[in-house]
Amino acid sequence: MTGESGDADGRGAALGVDEAFVCAACGRRWYYTRERCPDCGGAEASTYALGEGELLAVTVTHVTPPDVRSPNALGLARFGDVRLIAQLTDADAAPGDRVTFGGAHRLRDGDARRRPRLVAVESP
Numbered sequence: 001m002t003g004e005s006g007d008a009d010g011r012g013a014a015l016g017v018d019e020a021f022v023c024a025a026c027g028r029r030w031y032y033t034r035e036r037c038p039d040c041g042g043a044e045a046s047t048y049a050l051g052e053g054e055l056l057a058v059t060v061t062h063v064t065p066p067d068v069r070s071p072n073a074l075g076l077a078r079f080g081d082v083r084l085i086a087q088l089t090d091a092d093a094a095p096g097d098r099v100t101f102g103g104a105h106r107l108r109d110g111d112a113r114r115r116p117r118l119v120a121v122e123s124p
């Protein structure tokens with residue numbers, strides 16, 4: 001296992017980028033691929049779609065490593081018990097906005113691997 005989800009290699013290849021895990025033994029939920037539950041050590045887990053989450057915090061970095069976009073908007077989002085940090089598609093997104101986690105974007109120019117981003121959900 002690679003410890004990453006949605007990669008072209010490893011177990012993540014079969015997973016959707018928005019899929020998280022729930023432990024069969026204790027119900028703990030997490031996002032990134034793990035061989036065992038971080039709480040109880042159980043080896044059985046099933047997957048489920050993250051669905052819509054809530055954006056908790058936003059930050060924008062203007063000084064970024066070579067090949068990483070600048071400005072680079074990052075968000076911390078909560079999907080039930082799962083929290084994750086990722087690039088934001090919409091730099092104008094604000095805490096409290098509803099978001100999904102998906103798509104396939106390059107973190108760095110020339111990077112073969114693509115990563116999902118947090119995407120603001122349009123208000124009805």
Ligand SMILES: [Zn+2]
Nearest residue numbers: 023026037040
């Ligand atoms: Zn567990």
